[in-house]
Amino acid sequence: MKRILLFLICMLLSSCSNYRELNNLAAIISVGVDKGKEDGYRVTFQVVNPGQLTKTGGNSPGLPLINYPVEGETLNDAYRKSSSIIPREIITSHLSLLIIGEEQAREGIYPLLDSFERAKQTRSSVLVFIARGMSAEEVLEVVEPIESNPTKSIISTTENNKKLYGIGDLIPVYELVSMFSSEGKAPIITGISHSKPKEGDRQSQNLEKMTPSVIEVDGIGIFKDDRLVRWIDGEQARIAQMILSESKSTTFPFSCSRIDSGSNKEKLTLTTRGISSTLTTKVKNSEILLTIDIVLPADISDFNCNMDLEDPKTIERIEKTFEDEVKSQINQVMETVQKEQTDVFGFGEKLSKSDPKYWEKHKKEWDDLFSKASFSININSKISNTGMRTNTFKMK
Structure with a gap:
């Protein structure tokens, strides 16, 4: 104990050897x-x-x-x-x-x-x-x-x-x-x-x-x-991060006319939270299939439509419109990266783990194979919250 105490005293009294002003x-x-x-x-x-x-x-x-x-x-x-x-x-x-x-x-x-x-x-x-x-x-x-x-x-x-x-x-x-x-x-x-x-x-x-x-x-x-x-840029850049599960939260505004009725000036906004994606790559009959599965939990953060949010069918129509919009944007992003022949989402990395023999044989030509691969998109949207109220106060 005395030795330990003596050691600590020496450490406190000694100057720092790497000290610099x-x-x-x-x-x-x-x-x-x-x-x-x-x-x-x-x-x-x-x-x-x-x-x-x-x-x-x-x-x-x-x-x-x-x-x-x-x-x-x-x-x-x-x-x-x-x-x-x-x-x-x-x-x-x-x-x-x-x-x-x-x-x-x-x-x-x-x-x-x-x-x-x-x-x-x-x-x-x-x-x-x-x-x-x-x-x-x-x-x-x-x-x-x-x-x-x-x-x-x-x-x-x-x-x-x-x-x-x-x-x-x-x-x-x-x-x-x-x-x-x-x-x-x-x-x-x-x-x-x-x-x-x-x-x-x-x-x-x-x-x-x-x-x-x-x-x-x-x-x-x-x-x-x-x-x-x-x-x-813009929507495509945001969607790219969603595919990579890097986007924490974002907003999607829609005209009410796209969902039910109303003018283009009337809008609602969906705010996503906790986005998650799963990417898979499969080879079937020498053809490459890329699959993108995205789960999109969302809340309604703006709502100026003349629709009844207490009706489950209204929520279903909104979710369907949301899924179609996201799917359309993912299509655009995939067409962009395939055109450039650059796999920024890591489909090749997935393939190297799921089918290492195929990957080892074809990895040098992956950029070309990726650009010609077909892909499918599955979107699962779930609106769980309408905010502090249900229907808008101006709804007739």
Whole structure:
């Protein structure tokens, strides 16, 4: 017991061997990678300005973050070169975001992911986004009034979108590496852009506007191998996440005329909760059949139709309309990905487990087989709640 007590006292009295002053460090929290002027990359390192994180702002003028753009032949080369312009010891242990410019994403992202996987200090949980229609450097230049940290703004906005509408998703480096390493599944990555072009030379001008430029979730990028091949937006992007069971909740508005009677101006809205999907791939008589089964629990969140919700047949008609609409949208998404010959839903991965012999023989031609495969869609919708009331108060 005395030995243990003596040991603890020594530990408390001894100094930390790896202790470093915050004012001597440059903590990189985001990295933006764009295509370089020649064969390399233009890398933007976003560094915390610690003097601006205090309540008073300290004696350090300017914004809470500083961007350092550097050209390099490789990502690690750019990182080393950044030491010529960053005046403090560089650390990457707080890095949480990787943004890849669209131009670079269309040329390939394998080398970038490899660099992140090899780095000792960098965590593989770093989240990956694609800067849509602009450079990653431009995305990291936006400073918003509510959230002055672009990294936090991008992550929080995507989380909100995933919870409430279902387009955005948070994809870490290790998950992308797993997809690229496995067989039969291509990735999709959330797109990020500005709501409007940046005006003026000073980033702080955005803080002075009633309607500032803000970062927004802008569709999802479909990849083939490691290259971005196209974007899908709106309903198709949302449906793609539903197929992957990544959409937490979303809304489907309908005109009352589609269900029973009334004008197109009269609408109802269904809000989904707890969406789940099951994907299967089978080979029968040398033909490939893809099956998508989706369970769609839903609540009625808006209702301006002249229909009786206390009548079970009314609920059945609404559910049928809902199922038909979702099935139609899934058809559109499947036609899109089959046209691009990229299996972003992992049907090939399912086949590799259910029929490994067939997969081993045909995996090199899977993209072509996937594009020609037939598919069936089964939707099971169940409306379980009409909100705080049943029929609308204006119903005659």
